[in-house]
Amino acid sequence: MPELNLTSAPAHLRHGSNIGQPLTRRDGVLKVKGQATYAADNHPSGMLFAVMAVSSIARGRVTSLDVAAARRHPGVVDVMTSDHKPPLAIDPEIKTNPFVFRMEVLQSDEVRYANQPIAVVIAETLEAATEGAALLAPRYETLPALIGLDAGDSFVPPVVGVGNPTENHRGDVEAGLASAEKRIEAVYETPPQYHNAMEPHAIVAAWDGDNLSVDMPTQGLFLSRARIAELFGIAPDKIHIRSPFLGGGFGSKGLMAGPQVLGVMAARLVGKPVKLVLRREQMYGPVGHRAPTRQRLRMGTDGEGRLTALDHHARTVSSTFDDFYEPAADASHSLYASPAIRTSHDAVRVNTGTPLFMRAPGEATGSIALESAIDEMAWACGIDPLAFRLKNYAEVEPITGKPFSSKALRACYEQGAARFGWAKRPLQPRQMRDDAGLLVGWGMGTATFPALMFQAEARAAIRRDGTGAMEIGAHDMGQGAWTALAQIAADGLGLDIDRVAFKAGTSDLPDAGIAGGSAHTATAGAAIHSAGAAVIAKLADLATADERSPLFGAGNTGVIARDGKLFRRDDESRGESYTEILARAGLAEIEARGMGAPNPAAMEEYAMHAHGAVFAEVKVDPELGQIRVTRMVGAFAAGRIVNPHLVKSQLFGGMIWGMSFALHEEAITDRRSGRIMNANLGEYHIPVNADVPPLDVITIEEHDPHVNALGIKGVGEIGITGSAGAVANAVWHATGVRVRRFPIRIEELLTQR
């Protein structure tokens, strides 16, 4: 990959540190000019095109494929099937670690879900490969598909999410409910949702002997490399993955997906570079999705409106062949103080691809149910929903009793409510109309997402010319890692951002962990910060030990790195430039590595979460039931904000997704065949620009000394939580109709005029 020509925005005046400045994306100009090279833009010499054929049945087996017809088609080079494929070094069904999920890579003729890959046609052109795939005309032996939340006998999975206990409790929920003055019980349903990143999964794979070159979008360079290494029986250092840009990840590109492995297999089969790109409809199966849920919430309150019990049960689904369980009920662990809390899950198995991570997995589904139920409970108590939330404000994490590492949720409530004008909200629903007679409703939801940390390493260097370098295999999914991480690097190196060569996005760099769990800036940032500190320490050792340096002897008092110079901490008039120090030492550059990792002691002691409060206004046509969100205000507290501009965009995106969750998104699955009937962007509705109201984001700075060295909590996913419930609650407040099935449809609001 050629050096990226990243530019920092010229317009912003910066002062002091780089962190905290609202730089625009340094890769923005490249993207606007079409010069940012995404995976599918790569065309190595001799490259062939691979196209997957996918199953149209959801359960059964493939009995025949007309491989001969496909092979006869001009331009077709080979057809990879379960009978004709390169061997894998291990059975892909074997789960070698908790982050390995089973994938369909032509190991048998069994069909486990609709849109499962059943063959790959490799050809000289995309057109020939496409036609070859169509000519396969598969025949099947079809079994009845298991579809929906009642597909079969339910069971209690051993864990939900990634290793979370299936059930949790504190106190006696039944006693709490029995003693309550007011009680509610309600069942909410959320639909299956599918990943629709602008960029579909893609791979360009090229083998050279046992060396493998891969261009593909990934949120996990190193997990992907490890997975390829074990599947193909080669050493990880033989694999070079480039992933400088992702056209969106949202959890679907965290782990190596089956179709990407098929691309590597196809390249091995034909001995030439191969490109494989999913068609949009092929995203609806083999690359993970958000499972549907049915959630039952029970709550009780005492005479003062304080919760006496909170019981949250979630039914979800997993595939027939692997285990991932949307941990929806866990949303009730951390938000509302209740002496008795119980969360539990059960599941059924269905013929879909394995549901996996999709932006705020568990938190998003759980949040819309919990926030709706809290709204219902507040109404049952006759208390304003914000007042009710404040009355039940958790001063410690309810499920564990641990103190929070920091929690500025009260400020979020206050500032968000003030900006929105919440105080004027009538308690009763269906009280407000606009000049045109449309019903107006105001709703709110609390947002929360855990502040996670993974492990990462970075390499820092300072060069004699006064520039620095920071290298880390970090991932820019569009969220702005090229910019935010470079800001952290610049501060770590004591240089202006334009003096730092920041490298990321390839697997030959130090392991940055996974870009998931809203933890990438915290994790990679911590490694960068630590590498910067380490290289500065080395540089300081050179200077302070050298009697020719003005810093000689400052080893005990320490030095400060700023603007390419080291200064004595106790006397900033005495300093020396990096160039001078390295020149005198006769070094071209000095380098060091640093690690970022979670702090188990702090995690043991503190509950760590980002928080927020989202307020939404909707208008509803009283006769026609059509809904329009007219404004949203979100106030979020997520530790240190590295780049307010990028953070705002992340939160906007999350809030829009929350609105989409409440009003638009749903995969329509044929109840008989198990095929998804709206697997395209025309019919799988997400909001268009004209649906998105003016959005207002307030960020509230928190100084959290416990989460990590930089105090970063992450903002990637929190925006969906709270927002979906806020919109749903606003619909209730506008209409007086409580819809508990999402997305809210017109027909639900037609029943009442």
Add this chain to the structure above:
Amino acid sequence: MKPFDYVRPATVAEAVAAAAQPGAVYLAAGTNLLDLMKGNVSRPDRLVDVTHLGGLDRIEHLADGALRIGALVRNADLAHDPEFASAYPAIAEALLSGASAQLRNTATVGGNLLQRTRCAYFYDTASRCNKREAGSGCDARDGENRSHAVLGWSDSCIATHPSDFCVPLVALDAVVEIEGGNGRREIALDELHRLPGDTPERDTTLEPGDLIVAVRLPPAARGFAAHARYLKVRERTSYAFAVVSAAAALLIENGKIKQARLGLGGVAAKPWRARAAEDVLKDVAPTADAFQEAAWRALSDAKPSGDNAFKIELARRIVVRALTLAAAGTPARMPALPASPFASTSGALHA
């Protein structure tokens, strides 16, 4: 994708001759056809590209007061033609509520009339569909069908026609001019689209080779300009087909409705002209009661074809609202959100 011939005739006569053979279809902007071909839903042997034919992209004012719209006029060009929009505001509003700005920029008048249903089972070649493959069966009938027809459907097909444009056109008695093997003829738009009966594979009454060359609005159509609206309920504000839509046009004189026109969209395999409802409104005052009565008449034959009973009640309410809006008068400016119940909501920034 099935191999096909591509021909680009220079004249209408050549086009008609080229398209007369079985398996030939006309290609205009291709916003629907190309997707259908790529999905193996339509498998033509020959594409007859009409986009280079001369003279079909004009909007002509005829001496008798009629308006003739060439079949190749782009949806966006028509909607943004100021004279057109002021004379036929409901049609302009319908056009601007359809598809997306990008699609409207390329889609043509003739192509819009001939777009196929958006029934998911028609597009899904693994499903049975009598419209796609005659006699194969209908998987929509017992499938996911909350958006399907409530009027004029049959057991063999419950699909709807998706056009917005056609709804006010049918209400305003638009006429379709056709060049065919036997020369030029014309039919009412209301007679172009067919109800499915037991031959849903035929969407229209066109014969092989028939080319729509123009849509004509009769002189009377502009008489409704002061009271004409299109209203579309949908599940997002752009790039979504109508759940149900209605075009209402009134000629009001001395406080009474002299003539009413009413069309419904998203309810049947054709743009639905509600003549019985129009009759109810003749020579009565434009009151809420009258509109309610008209709405009942408009949907008196409706019955659910699946999980879509709500569409009948929704259609009644839309009829009442569209008539109410029409009676209130055509707005001086095209609403920021054309055809939306939120058309007048402040904060809407663009059309």
